[in-house]
Amino acid sequence: MSTSQLFYLADLFGVAVFAITGALMAGRKSMDLFGVLVIAIITALGGGTLRDVILDNHPVSWIRNDTYILVATLAALGTVVWVRMTRPIHEKGLLIADAFGLAVFTVIGTEVALQYAMPSSTAVIMGIMTGVAGGVMRDVICNEIPLIFKKEIYATACLAGAVTFVLLRMLETPHWLDTGVAMLVVLGIRLAAIRWRFSLPSFHLLDRE
């Protein structure tokens, strides 16, 4: 199996994991089955779509290849069936899978921007956006303050991974190496943050209104 095939599989895995987090959030809001499906798809594909629209990268990924929609749909339906069977949700397993999805999406987003000959700063932003925008859309539609702004280090892991990827590409390391290392950076930081509950200092401004 080639590196690019492996990467494609990892991408689909990321889509499935993000769709599951979307379906679970929709379940917390007691949405109907169709709502669950829509939130799952938006969570899984929203970040990449926003990136592609801003970069003018058409057709966007899930239009080019309808496997993405299919995988997100199956993951959402599988989640509903699983929960209905009153199987427990392995929260820690889900967090770890989510960290893996985040790593894949961040590296893909950064790489797409670099292919468009974007400056490094834009590529880093696109990497972060691809990783986190889907989750932000999920939370905004479900009327929650986006989780990423509240919890342990999350988007900061994307930032570190995207910067790592850009630096390694400047050094022209082999593709499997820069991809792998950048993903490990995201994954490592995120897992450490979960394990030891790292967080950035928060900025609390008293409301004087």
Place this chain on the structure above:
Amino acid sequence: MSTSQLFYLADLFGVAVFAITGALMAGRKSMDLFGVLVIAIITALGGGTLRDVILDNHPVSWIRNDTYILVATLAALGTVVWVRMTRPIHEKGLLIADAFGLAVFTVIGTEVALQYAMPSSTAVIMGIMTGVAGGVMRDVICNEIPLIFKKEIYATACLAGAVTFVLLRMLETPHWLDTGVAMLVVLGIRLAAIRWRFSLPSFHLLDRE
């Protein structure tokens, strides 16, 4: 009057109805007159704009033809005047008009995607998006959980209509026929759902956090 002229009128009717639902929601939030106008326009044109941006279909409809903005504006102002005159709002009439607008938008969205030679699955998604995204934007900006995820069958009617349209186009039926039948499917399902309060089972996940 030709089929395409009829269809254009139906489209403008859909814009007006969606603008009214936007204005009414803005009124529930006690927005000022300008806020009412903006929410009305976003509700009426948001779905089509999102579709066009994702499909890279430029210029988007309301830029190509400013009648759309004009119709949405007049519908919103008319709503404010009507309510100020303490005239009752005929809720059932509004729901039926909304179902009609939903039918038109869904078919238009599906057709635009097919004209771009998109695969069937993408065309169906574009149809649903055109039908419901404006209402989702209205609800998100007004800080409500989008109605479509909560109430009787709504987006599911779009799904059925869009699938019907795609299938009929494969059979190469005349344009007035596939358009008409697909619209009737949306309209029929939605009206039946309103009349008998059909709903999809909801997926309720207890929050264990």
Place this chain on the structure above:
Amino acid sequence: MSTSQLFYLADLFGVAVFAITGALMAGRKSMDLFGVLVIAIITALGGGTLRDVILDNHPVSWIRNDTYILVATLAALGTVVWVRMTRPIHEKGLLIADAFGLAVFTVIGTEVALQYAMPSSTAVIMGIMTGVAGGVMRDVICNEIPLIFKKEIYATACLAGAVTFVLLRMLETPHWLDTGVAMLVVLGIRLAAIRWRFSLPSFHLLDRE
């Protein structure tokens, strides 16, 4: 210094001011440092990005020139440091700076649309969108009903300024004149609204559900 250089500096000033309003809102929500940064950047650049994506004006401003991201980042970090040092926030000064930023963004948005040979109505909408959409995104993500729909005349000032700009361009006045007058219209209306608490009548619809 040429007019266009002055205008560019005014644009960067607008970016900084809007970033500060974003950082302060994020602080009210006790977000972490990264969240503050992201909200600041979205507030400062969201309106222009939405305009460019809808107009198909690529690459969008902050991709073409990474000074924008840099200025928004520095303004956000400066805000956090300032507040941490428990320095007071001069609310009135901030409102006046915000009015200035609004004036610049509105005129830029209108001008970009006219350069694309858009009809006048579209240009006006693009001007308003550039001025206010960033703030709407900030408020939606932070789970607030957008301020612009609630407070004293705000978007209406953009409307007046954009219309003024379009009319002056039709008269083919010199560039510094139409730009300057349109900005003064926005600034004047907004400052008068703050000073004397002008507001549009609100549309209050009792909820009968």
